[in-house]
Amino acid sequence: MIDRRALFLHLAVLAALLAALPMLAAYHVTNIAKIMVLAVYAMGYNIAFGYTGLLSLGHAMFFAAGLYAAGMGISLFGLSAAGALVLGPVAGGLAATLVGLLALRTAGVAFMIVTLMFAQAGYLTILYFVKYTRGDEGIVIARAARAIGSVDLSADTPRYLLAFGIFALALLLNLALVRSPFGRIMVAMRENEARSRMLGYNPYTVKLTALAVSGVYAGAAGAAYAVVFGYVGASLASVQYSILPLLYVLLGGAGTVLGPFLGALLMFYLIDYASSATSAYLFIVGAALILLVLFAPKGILGTLRERHARWLP
Amino acid sequence: MAAVILEARGLTRHFGGLKAVDGVDFDLRQGEIHALIGPNGAGKTTFVSLLSGRIEAQSGRISFDGRDITRLPAHARVRLGIAYTFQITQIYAALSVFDNVALAAQSRGSHPLGAAAMEALSRVGLEARKDQIAGTLSYGHQRLLEVAMGLALKPRLLILDEPTQGLSQGEIETFNGIVKSVVPEATVLLIEHNMDVVMELAEWITVLNFGQVLATGTPPAIRANPAVQSAYLGA
Numbered sequence: 001m002i003d004r005r006a007l008f009l010h011l012a013v014l015a016a017l018l019a020a021l022p023m024l025a026a027y028h029v030t031n032i033a034k035i036m037v038l039a040v041y042a043m044g045y046n047i048a049f050g051y052t053g054l055l056s057l058g059h060a061m062f063f064a065a066g067l068y069a070a071g072m073g074i075s076l077f078g079l080s081a082a083g084a085l086v087l088g089p090v091a092g093g094l095a096a097t098l099v100g101l102l103a104l105r106t107a108g109v110a111f112m113i114v115t116l117m118f119a120q121a122g123y124l125t126i127l128y129f130v131k132y133t134r135g136d137e138g139i140v141i142a143r144a145a146r147a148i149g150s151v152d153l154s155a156d157t158p159r160y161l162l163a164f165g166i167f168a169l170a171l172l173l174n175l176a177l178v179r180s181p182f183g184r185i186m187v188a189m190r191e192n193e194a195r196s197r198m199l200g201y202n203p204y205t206v207k208l209t210a211l212a213v214s215g216v217y218a219g220a221a222g223a224a225y226a227v228v229f230g231y232v233g234a235s236l237a238s239v240q241y242s243i244l245p246l247l248y249v250l251l252g253g254a255g256t257v258l259g260p261f262l263g264a265l266l267m268f269y270l271i272d273y274a275s276s277a278t279s280a281y282l283f284i285v286g287a288a289l290i291l292l293v294l295f296a297p298k299g300i301l302g303t304l305r306e307r308h309a310r311w312l313p
Numbered sequence: 314m315a316a317v318i319l320e321a322r323g324l325t326r327h328f329g330g331l332k333a334v335d336g337v338d339f340d341l342r343q344g345e346i347h348a349l350i351g352p353n354g355a356g357k358t359t360f361v362s363l364l365s366g367r368i369e370a371q372s373g374r375i376s377f378d379g380r381d382i383t384r385l386p387a388h389a390r391v392r393l394g395i396a397y398t399f400q401i402t403q404i405y406a407a408l409s410v411f412d413n414v415a416l417a418a419q420s421r422g423s424h425p426l427g428a429a430a431m432e433a434l435s436r437v438g439l440e441a442r443k444d445q446i447a448g449t450l451s452y453g454h455q456r457l458l459e460v461a462m463g464l465a466l467k468p469r470l471l472i473l474d475e476p477t478q479g480l481s482q483g484e485i486e487t488f489n490g491i492v493k494s495v496v497p498e499a500t501v502l503l504i505e506h507n508m509d510v511v512m513e514l515a516e517w518i519t520v521l522n523f524g525q526v527l528a529t530g531t532p533p534a535i536r537a538n539p540a541v542q543s544a545y546l547g548a
Contacts, residue, residue: 181419181426188405188416195403198365199466200391200420 006313010175013258014168021164026156031272033160035264036167037224038248042260043174044092044217045245050254051178052210053190055108057242058099058115061122062215064237065095066222071139071232072132081227082148085166088226092219093212095122100211104204116239123237138233146230159228166224167261170217175257177213178313186210187255218245251292253299257313262300318343318500319395319470324363324373333359335524336373341470344497348515349504352544356524357504358400361472364502365397366390377470391420394469398462398476400504402455406448410439413447413458417465433465436491453484460491471495472502477510489513512536520544 017032024032041063048054066088073079073087103114126133133139146153153159177183188196189206197203226232235241244267245260252263270288274281296303305312319341326334333356341347349357362368364375366387375383382390391397405413414430423429434440437457442450447458456476463471473492477485485507492514495501505511511518511532518535520527528538535541 184412184416184419187408191405191407192403194367195399195405196416197388198367198391198397198399198403199417199462200388202386202388 003311003313005311006175009312010171010257013261014164014171017164017167021157021160029156029160031268032265033163033228035268036163036261037221037228038244038268039261039264040167040170040224041218041221042245042248042252042264043170043257044214044221046249046254046256046260047174047177047186047217048211048214049246050249050256050259051183051190052186052207054207054211054214055112055246056103056115056211056214057112057239057246058103058117058119058122059214059218059245060237060239060241061099061119062092062096062218063222063225063241064122064126065091065215066219066224067226067232067236068126068133068222069219070223070226071141074141074145074226075139076132080148081146081153084227085220085223088223089216089220092222093216096215096218097208097212100208100215104207104211116242119237119242120239123234123239126234126237133234136234138231138235141226141230141232143230146227153227154230163224163228166220170220171257171261174217175313178257182209190255247289250299251289253301253303253305256299256301256305259299259301266300315342315344317341318378319364319502320376321364322374324360324375325371326359326363326368327371332356332524334363337521337524337526339519339526341500341502342517344500345516346492346496346501346503346514347517347519348511349502349519349521350506350508350511351521351527355521357521358474359524360521361397361474361502361504365395365472367397391466394467395472396463396466396468396470397472398459398474400474400478402452402459404447404455404458404462406446408447409443410434410445410447410450410458411443414461414465417462421465421467423465423467430465433461436464436494437461438487453480456480457484457488460488464491464495468499470500470502472504474504475506476503477505477507485510 045059048056069087069091070084073084099115099118103111103118106114127135143154151158153162185201185206189203193203248263248267249260251267252259271281271285274284298306301312317340321337321339324334324337337360351357359368363370366385370383374381377393377395411430414433415426418426418429418433431440434443437460439454439457439461450458460476477488480488489510492501503514515532518532519529520535520541522544527544528535528541
């Protein structure tokens with residue numbers, strides 16, 4: 001029952017991103033690479049929030065788990081860049097599982113608060129162990145360490161291609177996940193937990209699994225961020241980085257596979273252009289978000305799906 | 314007489330001072346249609362919630378097919394084959410009719426999934442509406458979808474909580490046919506206010522009043538029971 005339109009659309013987006021590389025100015029190559037990495041993070045957030053209905057305010061901890069696993073792995077233990085990219089998702093998934101084991105005993109507002117507290121505790125832990133994490137100042141990963149084989153990942157084209165590769169893999173896995181039987185159960189949990197329980201699904205294990213997958217995505221994005229941009233700092237573990245993926249997902253469309261990327265793309269360039277025009281750029285971002293809530297509360301792709309394209313996954 | 318599939322002994326649940334279910338002994342025989350009746354507030358929904366595991370029992374014991382399930386969580390009881398359809402319709406309003414039933418069939422591990430879901434839909438006559446969003450169905454159709462989800466679970470015990478509430482006469486006749494088709498492979502426990510439905514379907518009736526069993530027996534025996542008449546039938 002694979003909907004060819006959906007598969008075609010996602011492949012077309014990937015092809016366009018690849019085709020755009022030679023046409024983009026260096027400035028935009030860096031931007032789009034960053035957007036693709038952040039979109040992987042937001043896709044992970046969307047698996048928990050958009051599909052399973054878990055409104056977490058603590059995803060920065062899972063992102064940071066991957067970020068620091070990569071950053072400290074490379075700077076303290078001489079891990080290779082490729083090894084760091086493998087370790088990151090493991091660390092993110094592990095952090096999400098541990099937090100989930102406790103936090104998923106709560107729901108709704110309590111879940112938001114508990115996840116926020118865990119993430120803040122994680123952030124303070126990073127600041128406390130400044131000797132190893134270098135705290136606010138952060139770890140700058142040496143250029144020599146940012147290579148896979150002989151490919152220098154600090155150069156524009158390889159960094160774009162690496163970000164693209166991770167993004168493409170994450171996107172296609174995301175598509176497969178939401179089309180899978182388990183994807184249907186995640187949505188069922190979001191839509192009606194009591195009913196799902198009476199169909200024989202254990203809400204705790206379903207939500208824990210979804211959160212773990214979400215953490216794997218966040219950790220993968222964190223590790224990619226460290227390797228591709230060479231910087232690992234405590235500010236990337238702050239509450240702001242828990243809110244960012246939420247905004248991307250809300251803008252692009254919660255519960256849509258392409259929504260997180262679209263949201264990240266638009267939000268990134270909105271901030272970019274607004275901040276070049278005025279120092280009060282947050283005012284413009286705020287106004288845009290208010291317009292979104294008023295006219296498209298389900299986000300861009302969510303609204304599109306509702307009105308025109310029900311096949312959109 | 315057929316084997317007992319579900320047995321409750323001394324089942325009790327109080328809410329503060331309210332004795333919703335108070336020391337109920339109850340036997341359900343394999344393959345029968347058993348109706349649970351009683352006035353409003355008699356504890357019928359609480360009682361079946363204890364059986365399905367939505368509410369935990371304070372004391373007493375439940376066994377299903379010889380196995381003690383008193384402490385088993387609701388989702389695990391569903392996996393054993395106890396399906397419960399809600400009194401207040403609980404469908405996935407935002408999902409398609411097909412997805413609603415597929416979620417039930419998938420839980421049962423049915424394969425191929427699509428065929429199992431469509432079979433359950435066709436039993437309630439909703440197969441033509443499979444792509445419709447469930448929340449846009451008429452109330453009667455939503456009730457039938459709820460029943461289809463119960464059927465797709467391929468339960469050994471199907472608990473129906475006031476299934477005909479709000480159905481038209483024609484829909485009730487469809488419903489009666491569905492319930493008759495479920496037995497004797499499965500067992501049906503039916504909470505019902507519509508006495509015509511009860512008398513047409515039930516082979517055995519248990520009457521609850523103030524959380525206790527007032528009477529239990531065949532439909533003619535219940536109809537003739539003076540205590541039942543004064544408490545409930547109002548005759």
